[in-house]
Structures are given as structure tokens and as C-alpha cells.
Amino acid sequence: MGHILRLIAALLAAAMLHYAADPAAAFAAVVHPSNATRDLHLRDLTSLFEGANRQWPNRSGVVLVERDAGSAPFRYLMGRLLNTTPGEYKRSLQNIEYRGETPVSIKILNSDAAACQYVFNVPSAIAIVETASLALPACGGIQVLRIDGKLPGEEGYRLK
Amino acid sequence: MKLWFRRVFVGAMVLGAILGSLLGTRGLNQALISTRDLYRVDTAGSQMESDLEYETQESRRAFVYALAVTDPNDQLPYVAAARGASRRVGETLNRLRMLGVPEISADVETFERTWNKYDQARDQIMARILEGNSAAAMRVEFERGQPAFARALESLHALKAGLEVRGRADSVRVNSTLWRSIGGLAAFVLSTLLILGLLIKANRSRRQALESLHATNAALDAAREMERERASILELVSTRAALSRTLEKIVALASRCHLEAGAAVWTGNAGEAHFHVAANLPQGLSEALKLHPPPSSGPDGWEEFRGYSGKLAAAFGFEASPAKELREASGERIGMLQMFAPAGRAVDWQATLDQMAQLAAVAIENSLLYERLAFQAQHDTLTGLPNRLLFQDRVQQASRVALRHGKKAAVIWLDLDKYKQINDTLGHRVGDEVLCEVARRLQRCLRQSDSVARVGGDEFTVLAPELAQPEDAERVAATILSAFTPPFQLASHQTNLTASLGISMFPEHGEDPITLLRNADLAMYSAKRAGGGTFRMFRSALSDSMQRQVLLEQELKTALEHNELRLEYQPLLDRNGRLDGVEALLRWNNPEAGQVSPMEFIPIAEETGLISSIGEWVTQTACRNAARWLQLGYDVPLIAVNVSALQFTDGKFTALVERILRECGLPPSRLELEITETALMDNLEGVVEQIELLRRLGVRFAIDDFGTGYSSLSHLQNLPVDIVKIDRSFIKDLQPGAVGCTTLVRGIIALAHNLGLQVVAEGVETAEQLALLNTLGCDLNQGFFLHRPMSVEALEELLRAKRPRTEPAEDLSESELIPSASPA
The missing domain is CATH 3.30.70.270 (Reverse transcriptase/Diguanylate cyclase domain)
Incomplete structure (x- = not known):
């Protein structure tokens, strides 16, 4: 009995650790190289992922690329950037569609490489990936956006 | 083929080979380049075609698969596959461009351009699919994708056509260059073959020349070896080595010159020849040759023997060479030499046989010479008896x-x-x-x-x-x-x-x-x-007297050489005591025997034959002295010289006296030769003739010791003499009262005078004898009473004192002298 309780406690601890954002990790917002946008304010980024702003300045529709639930970028998106939960986020997006507005296009990809590759192939896509994944080959041909004028690694960069 | 022509020919062939090889290599190189180009272009074209087909399939598959799934995670692999195909097309185009084929460069550019348009269209299609907008994707596909793909396909066909044209041109070029290279290579091969042929021929010639040189060297070595052997054999000959040893070395030369050959030597003339030595022959053959009797002494003896030895050799499976006769310098046969070799061997006998025969002849001749010399050293050559x-x-x-x-x-x-x-x-x-x-x-x-x-x-x-x-x-x-x-x-x-x-x-x-x-x-x-x-x-008693006899005989032989002989002169005086002549008397003074009496040594001289040379010396000395006295102007009396009858025996005495008189320049009339009655009567016949000849010259003759011999007084009238010298034995007993002796002497004197002969009394030792002889009418007297024999110097003194002359030899007329012999 004692053993079972110790096992349950360990699983809960692991789950807590899994869903908690790594306080040391940093994240980057990446877009297609053809995208004219080079710099975003953090609130604009938040606005894009909240579905408030669904078009790029060239009037092409924004495709949000998100990582699968449980991944660090998704937890960062939910916990730090949007400050919401996956369920709440899903309901807010459904509300937009219920309102008859242009639905938010969201693509869930199961790795940073896939996210990068997707952004590479879709000019209107934007994704948040870990800055560590920028070194992957799949992330070679895409553009990293400045957030509030800062690139990842620079002092005052805020996506972390 | 002349050398210069061969050189020009070889040079031309080498030049042809070089040109052929250059042309062939160049053509081959061009053919290879063309083939490589052809291969590259064909390969690139094929690759392009397959890449395009693959891309089409990929593109289509990606399009369908992307449409079939909605999850972008599933769509992305197809997108990546499409992009990979597109990238490979781009890489192939780059390779094609790098081929540097100008004929297709425009087609490549066209295709690239059309392909890029299709690529852009496909990106848009894929982006729509990924966005999940299938309708838009299909629309773009129909509107842009398919037309772009069709244009890309067309340009690809054009490119392929260009590649085919280029390939055909390359094929033609390859063919022509191949043919050129084949021609050049054929020329190269032909020239090379000719050069190789010439080289092989030259090599064969060189090998033959080398073989010839080796053969010459071998022959020279053999000749040198032969010369060394010759020298060693000749040294053996010169050092008087045993003949058998020398001949063994000589016959051994046969096997040196021809490995399986042997030889045998027989020495001696036919009839006496015998087997001497053999070398390198089977024991049986050697023994058989040894046992065979010598060839007969007839003219065909050697020939028959050669036939026999040939048959004998054949029985042992050998072949005999022609036999070589050995002859010494005089042509005398001294042996035979024959070579033998196993039958069937082609042996060139002649040169070896000649050399061996020459050496063997020298060795045998030398050996015979030494034998003869040794024999002569110990034998008398006339009788062959030992010496x-x-x-x-x-x-x-x-x-x-x-x-x-x-x-x-x-x-x-x-x-x-x-x-x-x-x-x-x-x-x-x-x-x-x-x-x-x-x-x-x-x-x-x-x-x-x-x-x-x-x-x-x-x-x-x-x-x-x-x-x-x-x-x-x-x-x-x-x-x-x-x-x-x-x-x-x-x-x-x-x-x-x-x-x-x-x-x-x-x-x-x-x-x-x-x-x-x-x-x-x-x-x-x-x-x-x-x-x-x-x-x-x-007997021991004989020893002393005989020894003196032997001594005198031996010493007399050298008396003349040692100047032991001398002359003394005893004057002959006439009844008035005047010097009328002198008798030369021989004296011998020997260091060992002392003064030897003529009575002792003259018989020895006669017996040993020395009397001839001694007599010549006496005559010559006496005549020379007399001639000198004449030159000195003395009134030279008659010179009497005793002659042995043996001096007449060789028949040359007359000529000898004549020569001496001529050489000395003494008139013959001043010379008187005395011969004993005994000697004269013993050889009357042979002596008389010579006396006559000399008397005709003017030489006077006297019978010495008259009365002691056995001559008949009746012979006296026939003797060709001028003077009779009565023997001293008659004079010794002559004295007053000795009637018999006086009568005998008177008779001799009377008889001589009646025959016109002058009479000389010898041995006058007393005044009575002189007086009586004068009374009896003796013409001249000689004896101790008058003068003892005296030396030349004493006589000269006497001559000077008695009859000095003021004008030397003035009364000598030329007619008195014997004229000199004519040069002829």
C-alpha cells in the first residue's frame, strides 16, 4: 500500500514538472522568409495567437503553428504568453468561429522541427519554438522575429 | 644490307613508330574525350529525364497524399519529398551546366526557367494544402501547376533532343577519332613490329657475334694454353728431362684439344721403332698397341703399321687419325705419332696432330742428340770403341x-x-x-x-x-x-x-x-x-827408363811451343883452315829432362811423327839465320841441315824447302841437306826423286854418317848427292900406323873424288887426324879439334872476325835466289 502511494506521488510530481514551463528556457517566434514582418511587439504576438489579429499586413491570413499539448512551447504559450489553459484557449477560438468571424487557422505540430518545416512551406504561418531548436536543419530557412526589438539571446528578450 | 641503309631504315621506322604512336595516342585521346562527353551528356540526359519523372511522381504523390491527410504533421513529409526532388533536379541541372556542352546550354536555361516556375507553383500548392485549403490548392494546381509542369516537360524534351544531337555528333567524332587512332596505332604497331624485328635480328646478329667472339676467345685461350704447354714442354726438352716424361706431356695435349681424344707415340726408325707412351686411351688399346711388333724397315713399314693401329682402334670403338711421321732435321725418321678418338666424333686432327708431332720430333731429336753426345763423350768416333x-x-x-x-x-x-x-x-x-x-x-x-x-x-x-x-x-x-x-x-x-x-x-x-x-x-x-x-x-825395374822415355815423348810435343829447341853451329874448315861451312846441330833443353841428346830424342821424334815439325823448324831457323848473316854482309858459309828420311815420306818436303828458301831469301846454293846413309838406302826410291828436284834448285845434298850403313859402294855413283861425310867412327881410329883404317878412308875419299863428290871428315879431334886427312886429300874437316859446336852469337862473332865485308851481300845475284811465288 505504501509503495502504491509513493508511486502515485512520483507520477503527480512528474506531471507537475511536465506542465510547468522551464523558467530557464527561451522561445522564438518564427515566420516564412518571405514574410515582411521582422519585428513584433509582444502584445501583437499575443494578439496573433489569441486570434484577435488574423491577417498579416499583406492581408494574407495568419496560420498559427502550435506545438502539441505538453510540449514546452505549448506550455509557454498557454502559461506565460496567453496566460490561459488549453481548454479556455480552445473555447475562445471556438467563440470567434461562432461569431461568424473568419476562423483562426491553427496547426498543431508534434515537434519544433515540424513546426519550422511547416513555417518554411507556408508563407503566412508563424510558430513559437524553443530557441534551442533553431539550430536544427529544419529550422534553417525560416525567419526569427524580433520581439520588442530583441532577438533571442539579447538582453531584455521577453519570450522566455 | 649496307649499314647506312639499315640505319636510315631503322630511323624511318622509329620516326614512323613515334608519329604513329603520337597520332594513335592523340586520336585515342580524342576518342576517349568524345566518348566521355558522350557518356556524360547521355548520362546527364538520362538522369534529367529520370529526375523529372521522379519529381512528377513525387509531386503528384505529395499532392494526393497531402490532400488525403489533414494533419500537417502527416503532410510535411510529402512536402519535404517534393522539395527534395526539386532540389535534385536543380543539382542535375548544375551538373549538366558544368559539362560545358554549348549545344544544350540554351535548352538547360529554358528548362531551368520553366522548372522554377513549376517549382513556385508547387510551393504555392503545397502551402495551400498545408494551410488546409484544399480547394485553393487544387485551383492553383490547375491554374499554374499543370501548365508550368507541361512547359517544363516541353523544355525537358528539347533538352533531351539537344543531348541526342550532341550524342550523335560525339558518336561521329568518336568514330572518326577512333579510326584515326586505329590508323595511328596500326602505324605504331607496324613500325614497332618492324623495329622489333630489326631489334630481334640485330640481337640475333649480336648474339651470333658474341658467340663468335666467345668462340674466338675460347680459341685464343686454347691457343694460349697450348702455347704455355708448348713452352713447358720445350723447357722440359731444354732441361734434358726424361724423354718419357716429355712425350707423356706431349700426348696429353690430345685430350686438352679434344676432350675424348688420346694419342700414342712410337720412337725410333722403322724396324727399330717401339711403342713409347700413350695417353687417354683405353687400357686394352694401349696394351695392344704396346704389344704389336715394330713396323718393318721396308718403305711401306709405317704404312702397314698405320693400317694395323687403325684396325686395332676400331676394335675398341675408336677411330685412328692419319699417322704422323716424326723426322729430325736431317729427314731421318725418328718416330710416329697417332691420335685416337671415340668413333663417330668429328675430330679435326690436323692442327693438333701437327703441333704434337712438331714437339715430339723436337723432344726425340733432342734426346737422340744428347744420347749421341753422351756416346761421343765416352766413345771414339772412328771405331765406336769406348774412349x-x-x-x-x-x-x-x-x-x-x-x-x-x-x-x-x-x-x-x-x-x-x-x-x-x-x-x-x-x-x-x-x-x-x-x-x-x-x-x-x-x-x-x-x-x-x-x-x-x-x-x-x-x-x-x-x-x-x-x-x-x-x-x-x-x-x-x-x-x-x-x-x-x-x-x-x-x-x-x-x-x-x-x-x-x-x-x-x-x-x-x-x-x-x-x-x-x-x-x-x-x-x-x-x-x-x-x-x-x-x-x-x-816390372818395377822398367819403370825408370821407360818413364823417361814417356816423359821425353810427352815433353817433346810441347818443346817447340815452349822454345826449348835451339840450334848450335859447328864450322867445317877446308885444308887451309878456312871456314867453308857450318852444320846446324839441334839442341833440346827441357826444364824437367835437362839437356837431352839428339841421339835420345830424335828417334822419339821420328817415332811420334814430331820429326816433321821439328825438321821444318830446324830448316827454317837455319835458313833465316843464314839469310840474316847475308844481310849483315858476312861471307856466309854453306849451311848444313840434317834431314830425317821420314821428312821425305809425305812427299811435301821439296815444296817445304822451296818455300822456306823463298821466304827467308836465302840462295839455295847456300843450303846443304844431310841425310843419313841408312835413311837414304831404306827409302831410296821415294827420296831420290825429291833430292833431284831440290838439287836442280841448287840445294846441295850430303850423305851423313857414310860408312855405317849397308849401302854398297857401287850405289854411291847413283846417289844424287854432292858431299860424302865420313862417319866419325872411321876418323876416331885414324892415326899414323893404323893402316886399315887409313886405307879405308883413303878409298872413300878417292872414290868420292872420282865420282866428283866432296868429302867431309866428321869427328876430327886431334892434330894428327887433321894432318892425315889433309894428306889423304879430304876436302873439309869438322870436329872438336877445329871448332866445338857454338851458339849463333859465337858463330856471328867468328864470321865477323874472319871475313868482314864492307858491302852487304853485294855478290849475291838475283838469279841465285828462288823467285817469290806469283800471286796467282
Whole structure:
């Protein structure tokens, strides 16, 4: 009995650790190289992922690329950037569609490489990936956006 | 083929090969380049085509699959596949561009351009699909994708067509360059083959030349080896090595020149030849050759023998060379040489045979020469008997044997009686015949164990070994004497000859050969003095007198050379005491024998033949002195010189006297020759003629010692003399009252005067004798009472004192002298 309780406690601890954002990790917002946008304010980024702003300045529709639930970028998106939960986020997006507005296009990809590759192939896509994944080959041909004028690694960069 | 032509030909071939190889290589290189280009272009075209087809399929598959799934995670692999195909197309285009084929560069650019448009369209399609907008994707596909793809396909076909054109051009170029290269290579191969042929031929020639050179070197080596062998053989010959050893070395040359060949040598002339040595022959053949009797002495002897040896060799599976006769320089056959080799071998005999034969002939001839020299050194060349040297050696050996066996040995000295007369009267040839006949008779009458030797002119010695007593030696001597009993038949003459023998016994009369010979010689003198034709055993009592005799004989031989002879002169005075002549008297003063009387040495001189040379010296000296006196202006009296009858025997005395008179420049009328009555009467016939000749020249002759011989007074009128010298034995007893002697002398004087002869009395020693002789009418007197014999100087003094002359030889007319011999 004692053993079972110790096992349950360990699983809960692991789950807590899994869903908690790594306080040391940093994240980057990446877009297609053809995208004219080079710099975003953090609130604009938040606005894009909240579905408030669904078009790029060239009037092409924004495709949000998100990582699968449980991944660090998704937890960062939910916990730090949007400050919401996956369920709440899903309901807010459904509300937009219920309102008859242009639905938010969201693509869930199961790795940073896939996210990068997707952004590479879709000019209107934007994704948040870990800055560590920028070194992957799949992330070679895409553009990293400045957030509030800062690139990842620079002092005052805020996506972390 | 001439050398220059060959060089030009080879040069042309080399040039052709170089050009051919260059052309061939260049053509081949061009063909390879063209082939490579063709391959590259074809490959690139094929690759392009397959890439395009693959991309089409990929694109289509990505399009369908992307449409079929909604999850972008599932769509992305298809998108990546499409992009990969597109990237490979781009890489292929780059490779195609890098080929540098100008003919297709425009097609490549066109295709790239159309392909890029299709690529952009596909990106848009894929983006729509990924966005999840399938309718938009299909729309773009229809509107842009498919047209772009069709254009890309068209441009691809154009590119392929360009590649095919280029490929055909490359094929043509490859073909032409291939043909050129084949031509060049053919030329190269042909030239190379020709050069190779020439090289092979040159190599063969070089090999043949080398083989020839090796053969020449081998021949030279063999010749040098042969020369060394020749030198060593000639050294053996010169060092007088044993003939067998030398011949063994010579016949061994056969196997040196021809490995399996052998040779054999026979030495000697046909009839006497015998197998000497063989080398490298089967034992049986060698033995068979050795056992065969020598070839007959006939002219075909050697030929028959060659035939026999050839058959013998054939029986042993051998073949015989032509036999080579060995001859010495005089042409005399001295042997035969033959080579043998296993039958069937082609052996060139001649050169080897000639060389071996030459060496063998030299070796045998040299050996024969040494044998002859050795024989001559120990033998008398005339009779073939051993000489003194060998005889002494045999005496030495016999004395040792006798000593060992307690026996005796006899040495017999034999001297022919009156041999000189035979020699002088009948000539040396007859004399030699006599000696040879004596040698034969001695050899016949003696035992096998006895030895005969010739030790001097007519002197022989006999060694009779192993005798029991001296009487045995006397029997041997008697046997020898009996061998002289039969008359000697000499050419046209027949004569009886006797010998005087002296015997000395070992060991009684001497223990060494020299003593034994000397004592035998002395004993022989004793026999000679006994009248010859007998033998005497040596006795010690004989020794002194005989030894003096031998000494005088030996010393007399050198008396002239040693100036031991001199002349004294005894004057002859007429009844008035005036010097009318002088008699030259011979004196001999020997360091060992002292003053020797002419009575003692003249017989020896006559017996040994020395009288001729001594007589010549006396005549010459006397005439020279007389001529000198004439030159000095003295009134030179008649010079009387004694002559031995033996001087007349060789028939040359007349010429000798004539020559001496001419050389000395003495008128013949001043010379008087005296010959004893005995000598004159013994050889009356031979002497008279020569006396007549000399008398015609003006030389006067006197009979010396008249009255002692056996001549008849009746002969006196026939003797060609001018003077009669009455022997001193008559004068010695002449004195007043000695009627018989006085009557005899008176008779001789009267007889001589009646015959017109002058009379000289010898041995006048008293005044009474002189007075009586003057009374009896003797013309000239000679004797101690008047003058003793005096030296030349004393006589000259006498001549000067008695008849000095103021004008030298003024009364000598040219007609008195014998004219000089004409140069002719």
C-alpha cells in the first residue's frame, strides 16, 4: 500500500514538472522568409495567437503553428504568453468561429522541427519554438522575429 | 644490307613508330574525350529525364497524399519529398551546366526557367494544402501547376533532343577519332613490329657475334694454353728431362684439344721403332698397341703399321687419325705419332696432330742428340770403341769387383808397330781403315766381359777383368797378338801389322786406373824396344827408363811451343883452315829432362811423327839465320841441315824447302841437306826423286854418317848427292900406323873424288887426324879439334872476325835466289 502511494506521488510530481514551463528556457517566434514582418511587439504576438489579429499586413491570413499539448512551447504559450489553459484557449477560438468571424487557422505540430518545416512551406504561418531548436536543419530557412526589438539571446528578450 | 641503309631504315621506322604512336595516342585521346562527353551528356540526359519523372511522381504523390491527410504533421513529409526532388533536379541541372556542352546550354536555361516556375507553383500548392485549403490548392494546381509542369516537360524534351544531337555528333567524332587512332596505332604497331624485328635480328646478329667472339676467345685461350704447354714442354726438352716424361706431356695435349681424344707415340726408325707412351686411351688399346711388333724397315713399314693401329682402334670403338711421321732435321725418321678418338666424333686432327708431332720430333731429336753426345763423350768416333774416359771408369769398376771377389784384372796397352809409316805412306784413310779393322779384330778375339778402348792415335787398351793369375793376362795378350797374324786387306793394299802390348795387373801394378794404364804403357814401351810384335808384363825395374822415355815423348810435343829447341853451329874448315861451312846441330833443353841428346830424342821424334815439325823448324831457323848473316854482309858459309828420311815420306818436303828458301831469301846454293846413309838406302826410291828436284834448285845434298850403313859402294855413283861425310867412327881410329883404317878412308875419299863428290871428315879431334886427312886429300874437316859446336852469337862473332865485308851481300845475284811465288 505504501509503495502504491509513493508511486502515485512520483507520477503527480512528474506531471507537475511536465506542465510547468522551464523558467530557464527561451522561445522564438518564427515566420516564412518571405514574410515582411521582422519585428513584433509582444502584445501583437499575443494578439496573433489569441486570434484577435488574423491577417498579416499583406492581408494574407495568419496560420498559427502550435506545438502539441505538453510540449514546452505549448506550455509557454498557454502559461506565460496567453496566460490561459488549453481548454479556455480552445473555447475562445471556438467563440470567434461562432461569431461568424473568419476562423483562426491553427496547426498543431508534434515537434519544433515540424513546426519550422511547416513555417518554411507556408508563407503566412508563424510558430513559437524553443530557441534551442533553431539550430536544427529544419529550422534553417525560416525567419526569427524580433520581439520588442530583441532577438533571442539579447538582453531584455521577453519570450522566455 | 649496307649499314647506312639499315640505319636510315631503322630511323624511318622509329620516326614512323613515334608519329604513329603520337597520332594513335592523340586520336585515342580524342576518342576517349568524345566518348566521355558522350557518356556524360547521355548520362546527364538520362538522369534529367529520370529526375523529372521522379519529381512528377513525387509531386503528384505529395499532392494526393497531402490532400488525403489533414494533419500537417502527416503532410510535411510529402512536402519535404517534393522539395527534395526539386532540389535534385536543380543539382542535375548544375551538373549538366558544368559539362560545358554549348549545344544544350540554351535548352538547360529554358528548362531551368520553366522548372522554377513549376517549382513556385508547387510551393504555392503545397502551402495551400498545408494551410488546409484544399480547394485553393487544387485551383492553383490547375491554374499554374499543370501548365508550368507541361512547359517544363516541353523544355525537358528539347533538352533531351539537344543531348541526342550532341550524342550523335560525339558518336561521329568518336568514330572518326577512333579510326584515326586505329590508323595511328596500326602505324605504331607496324613500325614497332618492324623495329622489333630489326631489334630481334640485330640481337640475333649480336648474339651470333658474341658467340663468335666467345668462340674466338675460347680459341685464343686454347691457343694460349697450348702455347704455355708448348713452352713447358720445350723447357722440359731444354732441361734434358726424361724423354718419357716429355712425350707423356706431349700426348696429353690430345685430350686438352679434344676432350675424348688420346694419342700414342712410337720412337725410333722403322724396324727399330717401339711403342713409347700413350695417353687417354683405353687400357686394352694401349696394351695392344704396346704389344704389336715394330713396323718393318721396308718403305711401306709405317704404312702397314698405320693400317694395323687403325684396325686395332676400331676394335675398341675408336677411330685412328692419319699417322704422323716424326723426322729430325736431317729427314731421318725418328718416330710416329697417332691420335685416337671415340668413333663417330668429328675430330679435326690436323692442327693438333701437327703441333704434337712438331714437339715430339723436337723432344726425340733432342734426346737422340744428347744420347749421341753422351756416346761421343765416352766413345771414339772412328771405331765406336769406348774412349779413355769410359775405359778408366770400367777399370775402376772392374778393380772394385776384383777386390770384392779376390780376383785380379789386367790392363793391356796396345800400340801398333810402324802404324805411322802406313799412315804416312798410304794416307790417313787407309790408316783409319787399319784402326777400324784392329778394333774389330780385338772385339772378336776377346771375351764378352773384356773391354776394348781406343785411347790414342794407334793406341788401344784392353781390360780383362776377373782373372785368377797374371798368366791369364799373358794368355789374353797372346790371343790379341794372334789376331794380328792374318794380313790386313786395306783397299788395294795388303799388309802385315804387328802390335806391342804392355800388361799391368790389378792390384799388383796399381790400384787406380791411371797407374794401371801408365804401367801398361811403360810395359808396352818395353815390348816396343824389344822389336815389337810381342807383349811385356810390367816390372818395377822398367819403370825408370821407360818413364823417361814417356816423359821425353810427352815433353817433346810441347818443346817447340815452349822454345826449348835451339840450334848450335859447328864450322867445317877446308885444308887451309878456312871456314867453308857450318852444320846446324839441334839442341833440346827441357826444364824437367835437362839437356837431352839428339841421339835420345830424335828417334822419339821420328817415332811420334814430331820429326816433321821439328825438321821444318830446324830448316827454317837455319835458313833465316843464314839469310840474316847475308844481310849483315858476312861471307856466309854453306849451311848444313840434317834431314830425317821420314821428312821425305809425305812427299811435301821439296815444296817445304822451296818455300822456306823463298821466304827467308836465302840462295839455295847456300843450303846443304844431310841425310843419313841408312835413311837414304831404306827409302831410296821415294827420296831420290825429291833430292833431284831440290838439287836442280841448287840445294846441295850430303850423305851423313857414310860408312855405317849397308849401302854398297857401287850405289854411291847413283846417289844424287854432292858431299860424302865420313862417319866419325872411321876418323876416331885414324892415326899414323893404323893402316886399315887409313886405307879405308883413303878409298872413300878417292872414290868420292872420282865420282866428283866432296868429302867431309866428321869427328876430327886431334892434330894428327887433321894432318892425315889433309894428306889423304879430304876436302873439309869438322870436329872438336877445329871448332866445338857454338851458339849463333859465337858463330856471328867468328864470321865477323874472319871475313868482314864492307858491302852487304853485294855478290849475291838475283838469279841465285828462288823467285817469290806469283800471286796467282
